[in-house]
Amino acid sequence: MQHVTLGRSGPSVSALCLGTMTWGNQTGEADAHAQIDLALDHGIDFIDTAEMYPVNPVRAETIGRTEEIIGRWIARGGRRDRWVLATKIAGKDGQARGGEPVSGAAIRRALEASLRRLGTDHVDLYQIHWPNRGSYHFRQWWSYDPSGRDWARIRDEMAECLATIAALVAEGRIRHWGLSNETAWGMAEWLRLAGAGIGPRPVSIQNEYSLLNRQYDTDLAELGAAEDVTLMAYSPLATGLLTGKYQGDVIPPGSRRSLNQTLSGRITPRVWGAIEACHRVAADAGIDPAQMAIAWVMARPFAAVPILGATTRAQLAHALGAAGLRLGADVQAALGAAHKANPMPY
Helix, strand or coil, X not given: CCEEXXXXXXXXXXXXXXXXXXXXXXXXXXXXXXXXXXXXXXXXXXXXXXXXXXXXXXXXXXXCHHHHHHHHHHHCCCCHHHCEEEEEECCXXXXXXXXXXXXXXXXXXXXXXXXXXXXXXXXXXXXXXXXXXXXXXXXXXXXXXXXXXXXXXXXXXHHHHHHHHHHHHHCCCEEEEEEECCCHHHHHHHHHHHHCCCXXXXXXXXXXXXXXXXXXXXXXXXXXXXXXXXXXXXXCCCCCHHHCCCCCCCCCCXXXXXXXXXXXXXXXXXXXXXXXXXXXXXXXXXXXXXXHHHHHHHCCCCCEEEEECXXXXXXXXXXXXXXXXXXXXXXXXXXXXXXXXXXXXX
């Protein structure tokens, strides 16, 4: 397993990250623990979770359950020191902590609760799950309107949060920090505040990124490359769409789509043609389409770590085949042409 360094000064992590968002809902605890063991056996040492997990759906009564499952794996004898452990604080309008916005005080309380559930004294990477001000992510770009905001207040809130993160780093509770579902302006502002001496630089940004969602490719990719911020790419298989299991507009029993019929807005009339175009590239190259999609993220011309979120151990075992897959220039060019012919399918 290859390793990459997050940001300029972050930890060295495996080139693939183990995702956990289904654990405690679609994925039972025994299977979740089996996934941890399997990932370790294949050289993965980077695991990502969040206080709001599990998802699909997010429910107030299940907040924190995924962290508890990881904590019990550690408590039963799993070695905490084998993992670079990442988690997140949920933001405004979520179901964690009554939907309160992210603030310095909220960060402290949320972190303490996460550490208690995880059974550890520190988090290697602590992330803000989404910004208080909202963003264009989660398919909100079709009606995104950033006007009318109190930008001075927003900057003050960000500075307060960064000062708290700096204090928690000094206390040893957080080693590094990053963002999630952030925008180019937001990341630039966090970097400006860090440059002003308020706190440490973010080392990563966790945004959705796949062959079907390439929004990161322009301004954020340039910013990440110039400022050494690593992309943690969630949903590299587009919530399973790129595996082909939903082709023909079917809903397999027990699948994520059986619980969320539109896959949170990803099911559109245009998506099927985009998937088919990617599958033709895989077929012509004689490679597995799911493994190709993950390997494509790893091969991007900027630092990117795909997050593998599998419902079952078997799915994870299949996805791990991407670790040794290297895509030729011809395959990458064909995937670029497929994207140009089928842009922004959702």
